[in-house]
Amino acid sequence: MGEKNRVQTALLLVVYVLCLGRGDSALTKQQAEHLKSRLEAVKTRVDAVKIKVTQTSLTLNTMAETGFPQPTQSPGINIAEGKEAFQSSSILGMVASHAVDGNTDGDYYENSCTHTTQGTRDPAWWVDLGQSYTIGRVVIFNRQDCCQERINPFNIHIGASSRNPVTNPKCGGDYEMDVNQPSISILCQGMTGRYVGVRLPGSHRTLALCEVQVFSDVLPSAELNTTPTPAPGKAHHRFVYINIARGKQAYQTSVVWGKVAGLAVDGDTNTDYYADSCQHNAGEANPSWWVDLGKSFTINRVVIFNRQDYEPERLNPFNIHIGSSSTVTSNPQCGGDHQIDVNQPSISVSCQGMTGRHVGVRLPGEYRSLTLCEVQVFSGTDLYSELHRTRVPRPRTFTKWC
Numbered sequence: 001m002g003e004k005n006r007v008q009t010a011l012l013l014v015v016y017v018l019c020l021g022r023g024d025s026a027l028t029k030q031q032a033e034h035l036k037s038r039l040e041a042v043k044t045r046v047d048a049v050k051i052k053v054t055q056t057s058l059t060l061n062t063m064a065e066t067g068f069p070q071p072t073q074s075p076g077i078n079i080a081e082g083k084e085a086f087q088s089s090s091i092l093g094m095v096a097s098h099a100v101d102g103n104t105d106g107d108y109y110e111n112s113c114t115h116t117t118q119g120t121r122d123p124a125w126w127v128d129l130g131q132s133y134t135i136g137r138v139v140i141f142n143r144q145d146c147c148q149e150r151i152n153p154f155n156i157h158i159g160a161s162s163r164n165p166v167t168n169p170k171c172g173g174d175y176e177m178d179v180n181q182p183s184i185s186i187l188c189q190g191m192t193g194r195y196v197g198v199r200l201p202g203s204h205r206t207l208a209l210c211e212v213q214v215f216s217d218v219l220p221s222a223e224l225n226t227t228p229t230p231a232p233g234k235a236h237h238r239f240v241y242i243n244i245a246r247g248k249q250a251y252q253t254s255v256v257w258g259k260v261a262g263l264a265v266d267g268d269t270n271t272d273y274y275a276d277s278c279q280h281n282a283g284e285a286n287p288s289w290w291v292d293l294g295k296s297f298t299i300n301r302v303v304i305f306n307r308q309d310y311e312p313e314r315l316n317p318f319n320i321h322i323g324s325s326s327t328v329t330s331n332p333q334c335g336g337d338h339q340i341d342v343n344q345p346s347i348s349v350s351c352q353g354m355t356g357r358h359v360g361v362r363l364p365g366e367y368r369s370l371t372l373c374e375v376q377v378f379s380g381t382d383l384y385s386e387l388h389r390t391r392v393p394r395p396r397t398f399t400k401w402c
């Protein structure tokens with residue numbers, strides 16, 4: 001359309017609108033209604049384009065920052081629980097679904113662990129998440145009553161293939177878990193897939209898994225919208241893991257370089273000290289850090305993110321204390337001296353059965369330097385009460401590991 005025609009059309013519209021405004025008969029009521037509906041249709045289309053532009057811009061920004069196409073962050077929901085699971089063989093009714101039944105008990109005789117046929121080549125277990133997810137981490141709970149060493153070494157595979165998981169890409173290489181720990185948390189950030197598998201490479205291997213949890217950094221909004229509100233009668237079978245330390249008041253026995261205690265509960269797990277999200281104590285005897293959760297919780301596990309850019313071995317050995325005293329090192333210890341694998345950014349320590357308002361980390365010894373990039377505390381209260389806070393969490397009686 002030429003410039004002259006555009007001006008003429010605009011003038012005609014102005015005349016029509018003026019006529020409308022005066023109630024003039026130059027434009028019939030029918031014509032006015034027609035023009036009005038046309039204008040509203042155009043306005044609706046312009047609004048839709050505006051929304052689309054805003055959404056595209058947000059997505060592009062998120063992709064530029066994270067490399068992931070989905071902007072929604074995970075609230076720490078185990079996306080493997082209750083999903084369909086498979087394994088290369090089964091014995092004695094210890095079926096694949098036992099590793100996604102929501103029960104992390106490491107006692108084989110509690111009937112919540114899997115078991116493949118004794119001594120096979122490359123035994124494997126895998127879960128179908130139902131759709132593809134961007135994976136954040138995989139947490140594996142090992143059998144604890146016997147034979148803990150059988151799991152080492154193991155591989156994790158993540159991908160789109162529904163066959164034996166060996167056909168999918170590996171997350172990392174051969175993992176070795178600390179056989180004195182009930183679980184290991186492995187970061188697989190950036191991997192995407194519908195199938196997550198655990199495989200024991202080699203001959204004469206036997207695979208027993210008491211639970212495999214899969215956490216996505218990026219959850220589709222549909223998953224977020226459908227997660228809450230299980231049937232109240234079944235609430236005690238479901239667990240939600242929320243980091244109850246994040247943003248809470250934190251303390252430490254000394255501070256250097258302005259690296260205050262709050263940096264370990266700022267929600268940022270970056271293990272590069274220079275990303276300004278790690279706390280730092282001065283070199284001292286028994287340096288400690290602790291967080292006040294604001295009230296007492298039943299603790300499930302504590303996840304510690306170590307400094308990785310320099311001397312990660314400084315963290316070893318460390319203790320975890322949980323209890324009601326604000327002098328946190330006077331509280332009961334969760335386990336003994338813990339050791340983190342210095343090649344791993346984090347360690348997940350099970351403290352099931354412990355209760356307390358204050359959770360602390362202490363380095364025992366004469367001259368130690370403490371640097372924690374993040375400390376996450378997860379409570380094992382059931383999903384219904386955690387979301388609705390209408391019931392007091394049931395006291396737990398597990399004391400096995402702490």
Ligand SMILES: [Ca+2]
Pocket residue numbers: 098099100101102103104105112113210211
């Ligand atoms: Ca289980």
Ligand SMILES: [Ca+2]
Pocket residue numbers: 263264265266267268269270277278373374
């Ligand atoms: Ca941090």
